[in-house]
Amino acid sequence: MSFTQTLKDIEQNEWIDIPAGWLQGRTIFGGLVAGLLMHKAVTTINDPSQHLLSVSVTFVGPVQEAKAKMTAEILRQGKSVTTIEVRLWQDDAVQSILLASFGMQRESSIHVRNEIQAPDYPAVDELKILPKNAFAPQCFQQFELAWAEGHYPCSASDKPDFGGWFRFDPELHENRVMSVADLMILFDVWPPGVLPMFKSMLPASTLTWHVTYVHPIQHQIHDWFKYKVVTEYAGEGYATEYAHIWDADNRLIAISRQTVTVFA
Missing domain, CATH: 2.40.160.210 (Acyl-CoA thioesterase, double hotdog domain)
Known part of the structure; x- marks a missing residue:
């Protein structure tokens, strides 16, 4: 199964097949796991006006190249911010957890641009x-x-x-x-x-x-x-x-x- 097909399956099903080609040692690459969790969060909220503000991922256990269940729960939906938790399950155990906050842009008088400058790479x-x-x-x-x-x-x-x-x-x-x-x-x-x-x-x-x-x-x-x-x-x-x-x-x-x- 391809990566893009897996993303489509997340939008329609609770169970998905982890795609081939993403192993990192004996487990699935953590970035892919985080991306799948994030896609589940975005499609569950399903609101283009809500932009991702921050996200935390805990890699509880190893994810295998096999079927996995993904569950999502919106913990709170306020006027501006929505908080969601997504879990990936294999072998009847939680293997990874994502907690993310999405929000709409709001008017503010506070503006700070103290950003770290990009390195000057060739x-x-x-x-x-x-x-x-x-x-x-x-x-x-x-x-x-x-x-x-x-x-x-x-x-x-x-x-x-x-x-x-x-x-x-x-x-x-x-x-x-x-x-x-x-x-x-x-x-x-x-x-x-x-x-x-x-x-x-x-x-x-x-x-x-x-x-x-x-x-x-x-x-x-x-x-x-x-x-x-x-x-x-x-x-x-x-x-x-x-x-x-x-x-x-x-x-x-x-x-x-x-x-x-x-x-x-």
């Missing part, structure tokens, strides 16, 4: 697109990444963090208008910020993920975006990091914060 055609080799997770095949700063994962670097350009692979994904579900999937393709410090291939996975959306998405899925991650703290088997995503015009789109489990 153009994509001046950089090398990372090869899709056998050592990369299966889900990596769905995207194109061009490293612009920092060290590669598992390079025994004495410093974490990196940044670069990224997008969906045009050879695998037909161009169309990007949704917030698409952006959730794309956003998560970068590995944890501490991975350059790894000396060998060892596990690291997101435990909790919070995203705040700054500017509405007005893009196609073939468009390039910039990404930069900063690790604030790592120790005792966990890491805390934040990241920003900008479009090609250096417009800040979203801010991410993750708690990562580290097995190195």
